Amino acid sequence: MLAVKTNKPFNPSEEIQNQIRGVMDQYPEGKSKSALLPVLHIVQNENAGWLSVEAMDKVAELMNLRPIEVYEVATFYSMYNLKPVGKFLLEVCHTGPCAIMKGEWLIDYLKRKLKISIGETTSDGLFTLKTVECLGACGYAPMMQIGEYYYEHLNSEEKVDKLLEDFRMKGFNRN
Amino acid sequence: MKVTIDNIEIEVEAGTTIMNAARKVGGEIVPPAMCYYTSLKGSGGKCRACLVKVSQGSTADPRPMPKLVASCCTTVQEGMVVQNITSPEVLETRKGIVEFLLINHPLDCPICDQAGECDLQNFAFDHGRQKTRYDFERRTFDVINIGEDIKLHMTRCILCYRCTMVADQLTDGREHGILWRGDKSEISTYIQKAVENDFSGNMIDVCPVGALTDKHFRFRNRVWFLNPMDAHRDCKKCSGKVVLWMRGEEIYRVTGRKDQHAELKEFICNDCRFENYDTKNWTIEGPREIENESVINSNHYEEGTKALPKELFSKLNNEKWGDF
Amino acid sequence: MAKKILLEHIDKPGIKSYEVYRQQGGYNSVEKALREMKPADIVEEVKKSGLRGRGGAGFPTGMKWSFIDKKSGNLRYLVCNADESEPGTFKDRFLMEFIPHLLIEGMITSSIALESNLGFIYIRGEFRWIKTILENAIAEARAAGWLGHNILGTGYSLELVVHPGAGAYICGEETALLESLEGKRGLPRIKPPFPAVKGLYGNPTVVNNVETIAAVPWIINNGGDAYAKIGIGRSTGTKLISACGNINKPGVYEIELGLQVDEFLNSDEYCGGVLDGKMLKAVVAGGSSVPILPAELFFKTKKGEPRLMSYESLSDGGFESGTMLGSGGFIVYDEDQCIVRNTWNFTRFYHHESCGQCSPCREGTGWMEKVLHNLESGHGKLSDVDLLWDIQKKIDGNTICPLGDAAAWPVASAIRHFREEFEWHVEHPHDAQKRNYGLLKSTKEYFVASAI
Numbered sequence: 001m002l003a004v005k006t007n008k009p010f011n012p013s014e015e016i017q018n019q020i021r022g023v024m025d026q027y028p029e030g031k032s033k034s035a036l037l038p039v040l041h042i043v044q045n046e047n048a049g050w051l052s053v054e055a056m057d058k059v060a061e062l063m064n065l066r067p068i069e070v071y072e073v074a075t076f077y078s079m080y081n082l083k084p085v086g087k088f089l090l091e092v093c094h095t096g097p098c099a100i101m102k103g104e105w106l107i108d109y110l111k112r113k114l115k116i117s118i119g120e121t122t123s124d125g126l127f128t129l130k131t132v133e134c135l136g137a138c139g140y141a142p143m144m145q146i147g148e149y150y151y152e153h154l155n156s157e158e159k160v161d162k163l164l165e166d167f168r169m170k171g172f173n174r175n
Numbered sequence: 176m177k178v179t180i181d182n183i184e185i186e187v188e189a190g191t192t193i194m195n196a197a198r199k200v201g202g203e204i205v206p207p208a209m210c211y212y213t214s215l216k217g218s219g220g221k222c223r224a225c226l227v228k229v230s231q232g233s234t235a236d237p238r239p240m241p242k243l244v245a246s247c248c249t250t251v252q253e254g255m256v257v258q259n260i261t262s263p264e265v266l267e268t269r270k271g272i273v274e275f276l277l278i279n280h281p282l283d284c285p286i287c288d289q290a291g292e293c294d295l296q297n298f299a300f301d302h303g304r305q306k307t308r309y310d311f312e313r314r315t316f317d318v319i320n321i322g323e324d325i326k327l328h329m330t331r332c333i334l335c336y337r338c339t340m341v342a343d344q345l346t347d348g349r350e351h352g353i354l355w356r357g358d359k360s361e362i363s364t365y366i367q368k369a370v371e372n373d374f375s376g377n378m379i380d381v382c383p384v385g386a387l388t389d390k391h392f393r394f395r396n397r398v399w400f401l402n403p404m405d406a407h408r409d410c411k412k413c414s415g416k417v418v419l420w421m422r423g424e425e426i427y428r429v430t431g432r433k434d435q436h437a438e439l440k441e442f443i444c445n446d447c448r449f450e451n452y453d454t455k456n457w458t459i460e461g462p463r464e465i466e467n468e469s470v471i472n473s474n475h476y477e478e479g480t481k482a483l484p485k486e487l488f489s490k491l492n493n494e495k496w497g498d499f
Numbered sequence: 500m501a502k503k504i505l506l507e508h509i510d511k512p513g514i515k516s517y518e519v520y521r522q523q524g525g526y527n528s529v530e531k532a533l534r535e536m537k538p539a540d541i542v543e544e545v546k547k548s549g550l551r552g553r554g555g556a557g558f559p560t561g562m563k564w565s566f567i568d569k570k571s572g573n574l575r576y577l578v579c580n581a582d583e584s585e586p587g588t589f590k591d592r593f594l595m596e597f598i599p600h601l602l603i604e605g606m607i608t609s610s611i612a613l614e615s616n617l618g619f620i621y622i623r624g625e626f627r628w629i630k631t632i633l634e635n636a637i638a639e640a641r642a643a644g645w646l647g648h649n650i651l652g653t654g655y656s657l658e659l660v661v662h663p664g665a666g667a668y669i670c671g672e673e674t675a676l677l678e679s680l681e682g683k684r685g686l687p688r689i690k691p692p693f694p695a696v697k698g699l700y701g702n703p704t705v706v707n708n709v710e711t712i713a714a715v716p717w718i719i720n721n722g723g724d725a726y727a728k729i730g731i732g733r734s735t736g737t738k739l740i741s742a743c744g745n746i747n748k749p750g751v752y753e754i755e756l757g758l759q760v761d762e763f764l765n766s767d768e769y770c771g772g773v774l775d776g777k778m779l780k781a782v783v784a785g786g787s788s789v790p791i792l793p794a795e796l797f798f799k800t801k802k803g804e805p806r807l808m809s810y811e812s813l814s815d816g817g818f819e820s821g822t823m824l825g826s827g828g829f830i831v832y833d834e835d836q837c838i839v840r841n842t843w844n845f846t847r848f849y850h851h852e853s854c855g856q857c858s859p860c861r862e863g864t865g866w867m868e869k870v871l872h873n874l875e876s877g878h879g880k881l882s883d884v885d886l887l888w889d890i891q892k893k894i895d896g897n898t899i900c901p902l903g904d905a906a907a908w909p910v911a912s913a914i915r916h917f918r919e920e921f922e923w924h925v926e927h928p929h930d931a932q933k934r935n936y937g938l939l940k941s942t943k944e945y946f947v948a949s950a951i
Contacts, residue, residue: 003366026660028574028617031700036682037665041624053366068352069683071365075354076684076854077665079624091625095586096787096844097743097830133668133848134586134787135625138828139741139749148627220689221857223897242896248689271893275862308886311869334855353684353855356667358865360855 003053003071004083010055012062016046020062033065036073040080049089050081078132086121086128088167091145094131097138102155106142107131109160126171127164178251180204181261193246193257194225198436204259205436207269207298209276209383210335211247213438218340219247222333224272224298228265231256243268266302273303279314279358280384281330289385291398294437295333316361321351322369324376324390324449329361332386338362338378345442346372362386373412376448380431380439391449392420392428401427405460408451412444418463419454426452432463501768502729504717504737505710506753509598515632517639520600526645528604528716532611533653536719541612545715547723549735554580554671554708555786555826556901557810561723566695567613568703575615576704579606579712580676581622584668586787586848587828590739591709593751595622595629599636603659605712607645608719610657613705617658621676624665633661668852672900673706674698675854686856687900708826710739731757734809738824740769744831747771758808760784761798764831777833781916784813785825787845788905790912791838792822818912838920839931842913843871849906860903863894867910874921877928884921888914 012020020039024032039059040051047055051074060067074080081089092107107118110129114122121128137143140152146167154160176189180197181204187196195213197205206227211219219225225247229240234254243265246257259265277299284290316329334353339362342349350371351364364370370378379387401420408415420428429448431439451457503509513519520526532541546561567575579602583591595602602620610618622630637659640646648656662680664670670679674688677699698704714736718726727735734756740763743749748771754763763769764779773779779794799805801820806812814821832841850864867890873879887910895907914921924931 005366028700031681033682034662034680037624037679038663041663041665066348066350068349068365072352072354072684073682075365076356077624077667078851079666094844095848096841097587097828099844100744100830100832100836100841132666133851134584136583136589136592136623138587138589138743138830139751140589141743141749145625220899223857223859223899226897245689245899268893268897271889271897272858275858275866275893278862278866309866311866333858334861336856355855356684357850357853357855358861360861 005053008052008054010043010047010052010058012043012046012058016042017062024063032063033069036063036065036070037077039063040070040074044080049085049087050083084121085130087126087171088146089128089130091130091132091135093133093135093137093141093143095134097134098141098143101141103142106144106154106160109157113160113164126168176251176253176255178255178257180257181259187251189250191251193227193229193244193249193251193255194219196251197246197257197259201435206246206259207294207302208247208436209294209298209333210337212337212340212381213436214442215337215340215381216344218335218337220245222272222276222335224269224276224302226265226268226272228258228262229255230258230262269302270304273299274307274309276333277303277307278309279330280333281313281315283331286394287328287331287385288388288393288398289331289382292437293385294383314358319367320369320390321364321387322371322375324445325370325379326388326390326393327362328386328388329363330386331384332362333384334360334362335383337381337383338387341378341381341442342370342375345374345377348372373444373446374442376445377431377439377442380433380442383437389428389448391452396420396422396427403463403465405432405463406457407460408447408457410444410447412446414441414443415447416441417443417447417457419457419459421454424454426454426457501753501755501758502737503753504726504729505594505601505713505739506598506751514598515600517600517636517643520598521643524720525600525716526604526607526640526643528608528719529611529645530651532608532719533651533655538612538614541608541719544718544723545612548714548718548726549723549730549733550711550714550718550726551734551810552708553710553714553738553827555585555788557824560707560711563695563707564609564612564705566693567705568696569614571703573702574617574700575613576699576702577606577610577613577615577618578673578676578680578699578704578706579618579620579709580671580673580706581620581626581709582664582668582671582676583709583826584623584671584852585826585828586845587743587783587830588741588786588826589743590741590751590827592626592629593741594709594713594739595626595633599629599632600640601713601716602633602709603636603640603645605715606659607640607650607657608715609705609707609712611655612715615705616656617660619680619699620659620661621670621680622661622663623670624663627663630661630663637661667854668848669854669900669902672902675900676706677704684854686854687902689899729755731807731809732811734811734824738808738827740808740827740829742770742829742831744829745774745777745833745836746831747774754808756807756809757812760806760808760813763808763829770829770831773831773833775833777835779831780834780836781832781838783822783828783830783832783909785823786828787830787848788901788908789823789825790818790821790908791832791841791916792912793916796820796916818908819915822912837875838913838917839871839875839924842909843868843875845909846871846906849902853902853906857899857903859894860898860906863890863903864906866890867906871910874924875931877924877931879921879925879928881922881925883925884914884918 023038024035027034056070060070143152206225209222209224226243227246231237233252354363404419406419431443508523542564550560551557667685669675670685672687675685679685694704765772782797800815810824813824846868850868853860853864855861891907891910894903
């Protein structure tokens, strides 16, 4: 897979830079590389939910690492998006315990409802559909994560429709 | 410390690994190594080709170890008893390891520059099964340049991590690394970036397969048609001790000197490797005996994988270089 | 009502907050550990309690603690493994979300025992809101004087850091977790050296599961002997079981070890029986990696004894006829579920989560997934079943870390106990695409997702 460059520099605000320094200071002296995972989370949040090459290079610069060290880590962990995503990333669990409790139905329904395949973004840029492995909510299946929180027991069309509608409203309000 | 490997008893220093103890004995009982590399810190343990059975942990605790262990990173204990080729379990497992390594390997030996000096080829020949049972699509990558002198055939890579260790430990900064994870892992620079520094060429030598090849040598000759000659020059950056791979007067490529375990004794710099293709620049010491068991020293494809007897081997070599 | 240790106060309104938690006797163990006990005494109590690691392996915690190298004088670290990602397991999340101070208290008391001044909670990255909950709890504890410099004026200092992962099951393996905590790719290290000697930043480190650490305060308050009296045999104490799948009451339950599986599955206090009154087909008793058991072997051991929820009883009969307690992820399958499909699903999970470091796991998991997908979708051959068996055998035990084993066991057990179902998929390719083996009497349309 090719790296996605935007050719737009990523310049985090002073506040974000302070936040990054704060995270780095949590770790023992000389071990600030430990902060790489949390820092990438912060930067991804700041960069519309994904990590461009420019954003990762900035992280390398701020943390005094070589860019490849950042790329290696960012590509290893599945929570880092290396391509642009929609405003809301729907991360639907498709692992066993969810799958036997209508998890597969949920994915299928979302595909039909949003008219996109897995990995695609709706044309209005609001939703990206992604399947993920077990999120640790097996007893509350089927479920998905949107942003900070989990949304569980999504076993009927009404519940899913309402959830999507709520987020659609949020998306418009933010604009 | 006394250890027994395949019924051969040997005395080694404490802290020696099973692999190195076996290498002291030499011959068939040396476990194959696809990722371990003595001079690269942190290498080993990954390919699982060198798994052996420990049928007695030590004199003090004679229980066998519950699982096969990687001989390259397990240190010996006083009174340890190890089975390598005398254990059917080990040989069966090794068959599996070959099969796993070959799943995503293109088997393009006929057009691969590494053929003839390839660790994977040797390993598969010695331990593999005739036919693969894998009938799905293999992963493929485009061939890319990483820098002026090196080509990367990611398709052939078996992810031994050696080249990243060379970059970490020998050069002043790593530009390439292992990206992604699982069977999607790949060696890459992520963004198109040249790997440029004085010792990067050693990545070619440490690569056990044909994933990293010398761009100047690509498709120009088969290694078994070339005459390896020990040679040296005064070099400010490295020892200058190399092997020239020649045909007649022409130098086809320059590599470091490998020992019988296909490991470099000394790393050489890119000046020696890529910039000096003129014999005038070198003091040629004489023919190099290739100690590693491979088609280069066998020089023929007759049955079996046994190297020729030592005497015959040097006789043949002398005949070969007689007219040089 | 069974004995509750971890969830004793879970129903108290506001137990999430420091004040309510403190009113219930929270943080007493810290005071006791600092004022009345020496670190060695704490380790001794935990040893006496017989507490075993609740993350899955079941290694005695006290023993793990006693391995830690205190002589070298190097800094020591306690790392809490909150990277809960084994399919079927969601117990740690429950603890951290609803009674976060219990974990913080456990971290402090355990750190005192290990004489560590810096502890980490490695929480899986997806639990974003729980990270906030824990950070708030740490702030409250610090404000109340339980954390920071010179705690209770005893000269002991401790800081806790919550460190988020970023989506990698492999980081639940302790050495991969440490690598990840050091800001690297989560590749398991080669052992030895074990973390107790060379762990985080090369220093002696103990890595314990959330539930293990959360059990420590009770043990310190009530004594190791009292804890050892609960449970059965070497399975002492209580265990959180996260029950899911086709049952009436999925959720997290605290059970006293030794409870009969029949009671756990069928009583209204716990799972409440199989959903919709269907028949039980199979159970995965300890998270996706442990062997799946068919109903008959689940209720009774091969010897005909009723099976209990304990480390020993569940593993009775070895892998031939037993399973493992594992992490307590209890997944129930009713008669309509397809074992082949489930095995494929789990194998896809392990394929996705393999770190790619060692060859059997990197290549073998993907191969198994492809073969299983063929079988599941009606494109399999009869020889595929034997092929699968051989692949899993070549992975099992030959990898750097237990992920290889975890990927091999579900496949092995599914073939061992449900071979005819695999063969049915080969012999009835058209039916296999439309419905399940054993689903003859169901009229429900069965949905087959396209290949991914």
